[in-house]
Amino acid sequence: MSTKYQVVANAIRERIENGTYKIDELIPDQNALAQEFHVNRLTVKKALDGLAAEGLIYKQSGLGTYVRGKIPFITPHDVSVNDFGGAFHHFGEEHIQSKVISFDVELPDERIQKNLSIKHIDPVYNITRLRIVDGKPTVLEHTYMPVRLVPDLEREHVDTSIYTYINETLGLKFGGAFRKFSAFGASGDDIKYLEVEEGSPILEVEQLVWLSNGKMIEYSTSRNPGNLRSYTALNVNNF
């Protein structure tokens, strides 16, 4: 919130949301915006690049910058791959409830060592949680995190939001994530906890998250009953 280009980006985002800049219409050109905000044109461009990456606007060299309309097939149930809030933040405190099925510390097997780039002597948390949204079992999460990077993780954090603990208490920043989407038939724990029938479709997200310093902090799988949740992803081309 402190850099100039973020201030400019937020101001423009606000104008798009409140309708000052209308869908499919041109917004003022970069020079005009630079004058208005008393910044250099490059600073405006950087702000617009960010909004374009979010999908809010699109630019055409020689013409100008347009506001993009909403994507029709997004619903509030869908989870965007493009933000890092975590489930707690997405659904809101009032709607989400977590049932901790297991919360252990153990030494990692070879697969976990590889994914988290750690040695066999580095302990990891092994956490299984059932996320209940508005009373409905919605996600079964299986999470591994290196103890070294997330010291003193308490039951209390696991009950609510581990991401809040990592971001706000430890002051760590996420650098990025890699995700893999697959479809499976429900088995074992899915049937037990998600209250679905054997073989019914499950959307699995396998996920590797790293910090801004490049260290791997989380390897997890999330299993969602097919009818309850979808994931969305936005991609903008720049070549």
Next chain:
Amino acid sequence: MSTKYQVVANAIRERIENGTYKIDELIPDQNALAQEFHVNRLTVKKALDGLAAEGLIYKQSGLGTYVRGKIPFITPHDVSVNDFGGAFHHFGEEHIQSKVISFDVELPDERIQKNLSIKHIDPVYNITRLRIVDGKPTVLEHTYMPVRLVPDLEREHVDTSIYTYINETLGLKFGGAFRKFSAFGASGDDIKYLEVEEGSPILEVEQLVWLSNGKMIEYSTSRNPGNLRSYTALNVNNF
């Protein structure tokens, strides 16, 4: 391939791939690279920003720029959401075969009108294709495209690669895509064409693609048997 930052980015990408810059090690700093390539430091920074967005490197202010290691759980079967090649390009001409199930021109219903941002009088192609990879039915694609944007689409293009026709013959560029991943149980056409059993898990990708001029060019759904294909997505955080 023509701008300076692309030249620099490609040179650095090459050095990472051929091992000149090693995994988890620092690459030369921005000033050194700027000197070497005879460009300004900002140009180097822009090149590095691009490589960081691709996930190849990560930067830490105050320390330097590191080469990121490979993500362990990617397999060659997985399709990356982060590129725009199309199925034909991904699998290679030798491995992929397309069976055109239907190829019609019709007037769009309300759902298609909304997704493609067109009127009811604008005709669309309605194409159903079965993609066969190495002899195995792998994807059932259902595609809508506005006739106005893709004139003179011939059976020949549908048999091979529509993307090649759009990019190379029509000279159009993709601007971005929005995708939604869901899990379903196989039904109707899935059973018939993908040779799977009723109710077996299907990974569906619903997709909206637009051109660099902002116009919607494709609305499609792709259905993959759960055991055959996964999708991967990379996200880098910048706030």
Next chain:
DNA sequence: GAGTGGTCTAGACCACTCT
């Protein structure tokens, strides 16, 4: 304190689109 990447400026030229 030295070195790193991040931000910002003023000014320039280019490629592109429309009239």
Next chain:
DNA sequence: GAGTGGTCTAGACCACTCA
């Protein structure tokens, strides 16, 4: 030709990390 966004430069200052 006028106006748009894209690229590039030279130079400056900042925040951050490590010794």
